[in-house]
Amino acid sequence: MASTVLSFENPVFAAYATHACLVILKMFVVARYTSFIRCRVGVFTNPEDSKTFNKFFDTNAKFRLDNPDVERVRRLHLNDLENIPAFLAVGLLYVLTGPSPRVALWHFRVFTAARCLHTVSYLAGAQPWRTLFFNAGMISTLSMVVQVLMAGSL
Amino acid sequence: MASTVLSFENPVFAAYATHACLVILKMFVVARYTSFIRCRVGVFTNPEDSKTFNKFFDTNAKFRLDNPDVERVRRLHLNDLENIPAFLAVGLLYVLTGPSPRVALWHFRVFTAARCLHTVSYLAGAQPWRTLFFNAGMISTLSMVVQVLMAGSL
């Protein structure tokens, strides 16, 4: 039994793998967006960055740490780091508990959708939506945590 | 042999899964605690957060980035992010090296206990305890890293 759990022929594992990649891609999009915002507003956190940027593009970018747009994307990115690695680890352990495919799929879908909507509402400054989507993602992870804990032992 | 390593019937894997969930839960408690502190001291990092909070609770919360209590919890959270995902990944690889259950269990227990005590001593500002528990957690992870490296190949 256990031998084929972590195989792409197991639909639960295949779904986990896909959703794991989707949230990682989302996180990479945020990383790219940070660079894009930095270049657009011309604010960099390292002196050598603004120097290189100005050399290549003949602009007047500054080295500063306090641009509100850049800081917003950075906080969003940090929030991803607090939630996505936890999902990646717990999700895999959850697959190994042998859950019902339908239930498992909805856990993965809710988490992935919640994190994408969290990103959009963070960038738009839309509260209380952001908190709502943050909690939806966390509840999905917590539900998997509980099921892994019930299967595990100390 | 390998087919049943990643199964909850393997006591080492079951113990890993449980401790992985415990440290993730601990991390989530820190995340919740950050929100709680923010609400109690009334300091938020996003203007829309303080606005929404004030609307719902009729308070006078401010948008500021420099509250020392909030920053302390955030530094603690960041320290978790630097150590816990590494443990989650290395722990799983270590399980696959087929360690002695007794030895493995103590690795997981030391890490989990060290990170919980690190959290408590960070919040209490208790040095040199915090550094001690930080190092205990790192040594447990490093010991697993060495054993995985000995089993692996370049």
Added chain:
Amino acid sequence: MASTVLSFENPVFAAYATHACLVILKMFVVARYTSFIRCRVGVFTNPEDSKTFNKFFDTNAKFRLDNPDVERVRRLHLNDLENIPAFLAVGLLYVLTGPSPRVALWHFRVFTAARCLHTVSYLAGAQPWRTLFFNAGMISTLSMVVQVLMAGSL
């Protein structure tokens, strides 16, 4: 088949495990280096840290948040956190897609080398090298993401 994929007898898995440990070790070196820099320049982010340090070493370290050398290592560390956990998760899923050992090995090598060189060029303030190595690591991860997505299902 799937039963022996996650075993150190599978050269692809053994290589993944080794490279995973190497990047984690690299991340730990950065963590240690942060402490080292803090002690050398005598700048700590927690009041109890400078107090304890001064008591043990009879120095005059200060509690401040804005030392440029410390902040540089911290930004570097954060960049690791944005990229290395993603590699750890995707790399494992990629191993499970059963890739060609030669191709897989080069993915792991490129990522590990890129992250090490990224660290060195970040500390040296060497642009555009840093951006180049950052992108090399990300492209290696993205290539694995694409291959996992092609094997997975929604």
